[in-house]
Amino acid sequence: MSSTLSRREALKNIAIAAGALAVVRTTTAAPALPHVSPKDPMAAGVSYHESVATIKASQFPQYKPGDKCANCAQIGGAAGQTWRPCNIFAGQLVNANGWCTAYSRKT
Ligand code: SF4
Numbered sequence: 408m409s410s411t412l413s414r415r416e417a418l419k420n421i422a423i424a425a426g427a428l429a430v431v432r433t434t435t436a437a438p439a440l441p442h443v444s445p446k447d448p449m450a451a452g453v454s455y456h457e458s459v460a461t462i463k464a465s466q467f468p469q470y471k472p473g474d475k476c477a478n479c480a481q482i483g484g485a486a487g488q489t490w491r492p493c494n495i496f497a498g499q500l501v502n503a504n505g506w507c508t509a510y511s512r513k514t
Contacts, residue, residue, distance in 0.1 A: 442490060443499045453495070455507040462506060470506060477503040480511045 443450050445457055456462050459475050476482050476493065482503070484491035490500035495509055 440490075440492070440498060440500045443493070443496045443501050443505075450496070450507070453507040453509045455501070455505060457502045457505045459504060459506050467508065469508065470510075474506055474510055474512065475503065476501050476505045476507075476510075478513050479506075480513045481509065482513070 442457075443455060445451065445455050447455075454467065459470075462470050464470060476491065477486070479493075481494040482491050482501070483493065484500075489503055491503055493499075493501040495507075501507075
C-alpha cells in the first residue's frame with residue numbers, strides 16, 4: 408500500500424465520519440422547552456391565555472381583535488411557529504395564538 412493510497416483512504420474515512428456525524432446532528436433534536444401553563448402563578452398574574460378564542464372581552468377591555476402573541480413585541484423565535492419564546496417567560500414557550508395583559512403590539 409503506497410502512502411498516496413493511505414492518504415486517500417484516510418481522507419475517505421474522514422469524509423465518511425463527517426457524514427455520519429452530520430446525520431447524528433440532524434436526527435438528534437434539541438430538547439423542547441416546556442409550554443407556559445395558564446395555571447402557572449406568573450402566567451395567571453398576567454392572565455395568559457393559550458388561545459385568544461378563550462378571552463372574554465368583557466373581562467379584558469384592553470384586548471383588541473387581532474392582538475395575539477405572534478404580533479407582540481415580546482415574542483421571539485420564527486414567524487409561523489406555533490410555540491415560541493416570550494421575553495417575560497424565560498425558558499418556556501407561549502402559543503403564537505395566545506395573549507396576556509402584558510401584550511404590546513410589535514411595531
Ligand atoms: S408578553 Fe406578548 S408574547 Fe408574551 S405571553 Fe404576553 S402577549 Fe404573548
